[in-house]
Amino acid sequence: MAYNGDFEAAEPRSQGLPTALKLLVAGGFGAGKTTFVGAVSEIEPLSTEETITTASIGTDDLTGVGDKRTTTVALDFGRITIDSQYILYLFGTPGQDRFWYMWNELSEGAFGAVVLADTRRLEDCFPSLDFFERRGTPFIVAVNEFEGGHDYGPEEVRAALDLPPGVPIVGCDARDPRSATMVLVTLTKHLISAASATV
Amino acid sequence: MADYEERPLLDDDAGPLIRPYMASGGRTTPSASLDLLTLVWGTGRVALSHVEPEHAEVLLLCKDPISVAEISAHMRLPAMVIKVLVSDLLERGAVAALSPDPSADTTNTTVLEALLNGLQRRL
Numbered sequence: 001m002a003y004n005g006d007f008e009a010a011e012p013r014s015q016g017l018p019t020a021l022k023l024l025v026a027g028g029f030g031a032g033k034t035t036f037v038g039a040v041s042e043i044e045p046l047s048t049e050e051t052i053t054t055a056s057i058g059t060d061d062l063t064g065v066g067d068k069r070t071t072t073v074a075l076d077f078g079r080i081t082i083d084s085q086y087i088l089y090l091f092g093t094p095g096q097d098r099f100w101y102m103w104n105e106l107s108e109g110a111f112g113a114v115v116l117a118d119t120r121r122l123e124d125c126f127p128s129l130d131f132f133e134r135r136g137t138p139f140i141v142a143v144n145e146f147e148g149g150h151d152y153g154p155e156e157v158r159a160a161l162d163l164p165p166g167v168p169i170v171g172c173d174a175r176d177p178r179s180a181t182m183v184l185v186t187l188t189k190h191l192i193s194a195a196s197a198t199v
Numbered sequence: 200m201a202d203y204e205e206r207p208l209l210d211d212d213a214g215p216l217i218r219p220y221m222a223s224g225g226r227t228t229p230s231a232s233l234d235l236l237t238l239v240w241g242t243g244r245v246a247l248s249h250v251e252p253e254h255a256e257v258l259l260l261c262k263d264p265i266s267v268a269e270i271s272a273h274m275r276l277p278a279m280v281i282k283v284l285v286s287d288l289l290e291r292g293a294v295a296a297l298s299p300d301p302s303a304d305t306t307n308t309t310v311l312e313a314l315l316n317g318l319q320r321r322l
């Protein structure tokens with residue numbers, strides 16, 4: 001069979017291609033997102049700039065001229081080869097609140113998220129929690145233990161962040177690959193039990 | 200002549216973007232629908248010497264399947280620029296691409312178990 005487009009003709013290659021899986025790492029400004037992604041990634045952490053359209057954002061678009069503004073945000077990402085079939089990509093969400101709308105695009109197709117809470121400023125992760133709760137993206141909270149931060153117990157964190165009982169809370173050191181990988185293991189276990197609960 | 204409507208340069212924050220967007224001729228709209236996680240690989244059907252330098256750089260990077268995000272990071276160009284370059288290459292048959300299935304089930308336990316096993320092997 002002859003194909004017109006070369007795109008199709010090359011398609012057989014796609015049979016053996018791995019499937020990309022996506023997890024997100026969110027949290028407030030300076031909570032350790034970049035560090036976390038770098039610690040677990042098998043490649044040096046990379047960063048990309050994604051362009052987003054801000055046309056539908058905000059409430060003051062009353063001019064009717066359909067002014068299409070674009071802006072870019074920097075995203076960190078890392079990669080973990082799971083097996084011959086799956087590659088995990090981990091994206092650190094933009095830290096600044098004003099880029100929250102970017103998360104919509106980014107969370108499209110994401111399996112779940114880690115919300116990093118910084119013990120010096122727990123409340124900084126509220127926007128992330130709100131976002132994933134509203135979107136229905138399953139998440140866990142990883143408490144990144146900074147020196148000089150308050151030494152919270154998990155239940156103190158749960159109370160402070162008003163987290164429902166089903167959301168796992170784990171401590172971590174985002175600089176330590178093993179610790180950060182443990183966080184991903186906890187997240188994946190949570191995703192499995194959340195998935196089984198909805199069937 | 201530049202198409203001013205298409206230029207992304209009117210944003211307050213866009214100063215440093217002028218250079219990167221030159222690579223895609225100022226275009227910001229790729230003709231194919233591509234994602235950060237779209238995998239791209241060379242078909243070997245178009246010679247490096249037959250494409251523009253930026254396109255050749257993309258082509259070099261995708262000898263093996265590679266994501267748009269990784270191409271963007273390696274070339275230090277915004278993802279949107281890479282998407283434009285990749286869609287040019289797609290049109291010429293120089294690369295093929297596979298985008299993530301938007302309807303893929305993110306609660307698929309077979310996938311999640313594979314993910315869990317893969318992560319635990321790293322501990």
Ligand SMILES: Nc1nc2c(ncn2[C@@H]2O[C@H](COP(=O)(O)OP(=O)(O)OP(=O)(O)O)[C@@H](O)[C@H]2O)c(=O)[nH]1
Binds near residue numbers: 029092
């Ligand atoms: N003590 C301690 N320091 C950490 C930990 N994780 C990150 N840091 C440090 O905290 C600082 C900020 O970490 P980043 O990873 O850049 O934080 P981020 O969330 O990416 O920051 P933004 O992208 O600016 O929002 C860096 O100097 C890290 O070395 C941790 O677990 N413990």
Ligand SMILES: [Mg+2]
Binds near residue numbers: 033034035076092095
């Ligand atoms: Mg960062």
